[in-house]
Amino acid sequence: MFQVRTDLAIEAREIFEQKNKSDTKDVQIEKEEKENYYVTRVKILNESGERKLGKPVGTYITIDVPALKNADQDLKDEISQAVAKELRNIINPNKQTKSLIVGLGNWNITPDALGPKVIDKVYVTRHLFEAYNKTEDEDMTNVSAISPGVMGITGIETSETIKGIVEKINPDIVIAIDALASRKMERVSTTIQITDAGISPGSGIGNARKALNKEFLGVPVYAIGIPTVVDAATMINDTMELIIAELKNQADKGTSFYAMLEEMESQDKYQLIKEVLTPYMPNVVVTPKEIDELINNLSLIVANGINIALHHGIDLKDVNRYIN
Structure with missing residues (x-):
């Protein structure tokens, strides 16, 4: 059956309801509205909900920020705190949590460079914990990060790279960041999705690789994604x-x-x-002309949210000290 391309669970639910003219009892919805943004939490409860929405069982948190494309510093800080809050609630980290942050995507292609850009701004500490033989710290947790590239550059499946790293360093959790695709132009660069259901690298451009999830890696996998493209038909x-x-x-x-x-x-x-x-422009995707600036801003927001969420001694007043 033909499927409109989207990586967002909130859009998959909208498509299902529009087509079937009804809600699904296999999916729970919770909405929270703030002054500058609103949060929608979609919980796919079982395999029936998974089949209906085409997304794995899990929780999908969507932060919609209509003004995010033109965000000032105050709004960026506010959304970083919102990301940190949702991450903490879904991960529930403690002082001994060991995290591996994975920046998925191709750093040579700007709309696909969100993951690598976030990795540049994440505060990594694993080497310090190893050097001082520590298991916990008053302010920081054990964080490592990697941007594995894409198979077209490395010749290696991203999932194989990540699995090898996980087996070597034994993190408690993996957080993957990737660019996504939306089926609505208005959500491009204005929506942040956080999920505990893992991610399929490359899905945003219809080139999905093997999924990164708990079943494959053996540890919980959380994913953060932002739509940066829509296809031409959308x-x-x-x-x-x-x-x-x-x-x-x-x-x-x-x-x-x-x-x-x-x-x-x-x-x-x-x-x-x-x-x-199809005969003229097959598989064409479209991105905003100001995508360079958008990716820089969005990567900073996501990285700050991760830093605040994982490092219990870091707050908003501290976080930009670690970012160039």
């Missing part, structure tokens, strides 16, 4: 939605033209667009 589909909405506003209800507009399903439009584009 962009055209969203534009058509706006046009159709405007035409409906101008058309007289009860006319055949209005009825035709009313009956046009998003899934049908999307499928039609894909079929038309």
